[in-house]
Amino acid sequence: MQHWPRRIAIVGVGLLGASVAKSLRESFGELHVTAVVRDPRKGEVLVENRVADVFTHSVAVASEAADVVVIATPVDRIADFVMQAAVASKPDCLVTDVGSTKRGIVDAVAMDALAAKKFVAAHPIAGSEKTGAEHSCADLFRGKVTVLTPSDQTLPELLSRAEAFWQATGSRTVVMSPADHDLHLASVSHVPHLASSAVAKLVCPESADLVGSGWLDITRVAAGDPAMWLAICQENRVAIENQLACLIDSIDDCRRMLKDHDDAGLLRWLEEAKTIRDQTKPSTLD
Amino acid sequence: MQHWPRRIAIVGVGLLGASVAKSLRESFGELHVTAVVRDPRKGEVLVENRVADVFTHSVAVASEAADVVVIATPVDRIADFVMQAAVASKPDCLVTDVGSTKRGIVDAVAMDALAAKKFVAAHPIAGSEKTGAEHSCADLFRGKVTVLTPSDQTLPELLSRAEAFWQATGSRTVVMSPADHDLHLASVSHVPHLASSAVAKLVCPESADLVGSGWLDITRVAAGDPAMWLAICQENRVAIENQLACLIDSIDDCRRMLKDHDDAGLLRWLEEAKTIRDQTKPSTLD
Known part of the structure; x- marks a missing residue:
């Protein structure tokens, strides 16, 4: 699957979300990034700094044409946004996340058959006590581990794509159950x-x-x-x-x-x- | 008290002891440093690296001509060495230490009237999980706090000299009771x-x-x-x-x-x- 992904959407563009965008821009020359932010002034700054190409406040709008949607919000909002992205996106869209906890999110998404089919939960083990896109960098994930926690419903082909995606950020992927x-x-x-x-x-x-x-x-x-x-x-x-x-x-x-x-x-x-x-x-x- | 100290002895030359020597060499051009070490091979390395001018295994020999003796051993050995240095040294010698605990040491030294008169307990709050003279540096104490914990028997003049000594390492001194x-x-x-x-x-x-x-x-x-x-x-x-x-x-x-x-x-x-x-x-x- 050459030239994949061409278009990604990042929902919640803080330290992790912006670092995902920056690292993937280094891996893939031509990548279109849509930022989903509530505050338009923040979106403008992201576009000015070339973290994103465009911004919107709508998860649905951002997800429509995306090959991958990354939910990078606080953990208590992730499952909701995964389901919103799943409804709005193409059938072959990968939805993933960056949450530090996994079981609650995977269980919540499992209730929604469509979302469960598109979602591969992920936790890149990288971060800082410093928050916000202004501290993001292209090599935040380099050499770090990203844990992928598929569910029973995750197809092997989608898991492979999720591995390829997270490896493109510079991280090494490991797979385990959400509970582990x-x-x-x-x-x-x-x-x-x-x-x-x-x-x-x-x-x-x-x-x-x-x-x-x-x-x-x-x-x-x-x-x-x-x-x-x-x-x-x-x-x-x-x-x-x-x-x-x-x-x-x-x-x-x-x-x-x-x-x-x-x-x-x-x-x-x-x-x-x-x-x-x-x-x-x-x-x-x- | 210009040109003081001219001669110092360091008992136990690990990270802290060697850093005291290096920082004082920067503050005082002409300083004679005697290292007290058990292992002569270690003493040779210290002299080769110009941390010390000479070395001996004897606290008494090292203390004889010293203006200041610094005990930089593990805390459970400090009080003993303070008393050995006090017996062997000149009447106006300052004996100080680098121990991370103070009350036990000050109480033990207080039993010995001569040692109590010469000793000002000190704790430079600097260090590292890395030990050994090979990790020492002249600016280990720069900008750090050194706590001085005089006893009831400490004369104000000696405390002032101890403050001057520790400030010459680059640290800021504060005074409090050993218990505090x-x-x-x-x-x-x-x-x-x-x-x-x-x-x-x-x-x-x-x-x-x-x-x-x-x-x-x-x-x-x-x-x-x-x-x-x-x-x-x-x-x-x-x-x-x-x-x-x-x-x-x-x-x-x-x-x-x-x-x-x-x-x-x-x-x-x-x-x-x-x-x-x-x-x-x-x-x-x-």
Whole structure:
């Protein structure tokens, strides 16, 4: 399928949506990008900066001629927009997304036979505490993993196209079930984010002057958008709750060993963490 | 007090000790540095790289002619070395340290009248998960805070000299009690470190491929030396235990709000963390 896709629509053009457009423009010289935005001034800026060719506020209008529609809104809006795009688009249109949670979205879309046939859920594991198209870049996905979470209704041919699409952004694709995705992401992303926020909240005005580079690293993501993270919590409530309980147990083990002067146990606990950190490297294509 | 110090001794020449030597060499052209190291091969490398002029394995020998002795060993060895340096050094010698905990060290040194008279405890808030003199640099302390924690026995004149010494490394000095230091550092450094380790330990082999930049930031310090962090835990046991309990309570609040669908409360919790993170900036001299 040469020269595919020729036309894409991006619904919600923030950091991720705009980075998808920029990376695909580098992969495919002639790509027509329609941005779906509520605020026309934002659309004008996107066209000025050549992120998009045209903009509209209508998902239906943007989807009509699109080969691929990417829903890049906060997770609690994604399923609705997938269904809107599915109704309006051509029969062979691929609808995909960038949401950090997958099971709720895939389950909701599964209720709509047409949408389920066109949709391949995706989660490019890339981002920043900085939001907005102004921080987007063509290589945001380069060397990163994009998880694809097809449903029982996803045809293999459509999954292949979704893999090709996300690989064209520069990312490496892996395929797993929506439930596995949500469980794993709770442990490596969602709960770490909440832990980062809890660490930030330990600071009082008297100690704020004493933070070092370690604190700044640990709490960097706590500067992320609270509304976006609330939506993630809502969408992945059970897995996050379970992983939060694991985290609490682990910290309480540490506290108990400290209290009981169990120095050998505490050293082992610290060594296990170091081993995991040392062995866990960011995925790259290189 | 022009041309002071002319001669310094560094006991334990890792990341911090070597960075003290390098930064002071930049501030004072003619500075004689004696490195105290156990391994003569390490001493040779330090002299080759002009970090030190000479090396010895003896704290007493190194301290004899020194204007300032800096103890830069793990925290559980510092008080002993302070007392050894105090016995061997000139009456007007300043003995200082770089330990991340202060109360245990200051209390131990207070038992020794001679050592207490010469010692001003210090904690330059700078470092890295990377250890060893090979990672040292002259500007490690530039723009950072060094906390000085004098005891009741510290003479004001000696405290002033300690302030001048640490300011010559490029850092800004603040003065507080050892107990306040340990309490604050438990909340902004020691417990965040343990939280980082706990987050690292949530990863399983199946999820290791899915970590993103947020996880890498949060867990960076968990790669630090476990033995060094065990010593910090031992030295600041009570404050760390209390702050761990606060952290557990905060994460459990979050878990409970998630479970109870208290979305307004969860949003407020996330917003408070963001506000603190946004307002807490690293200290700089600029």
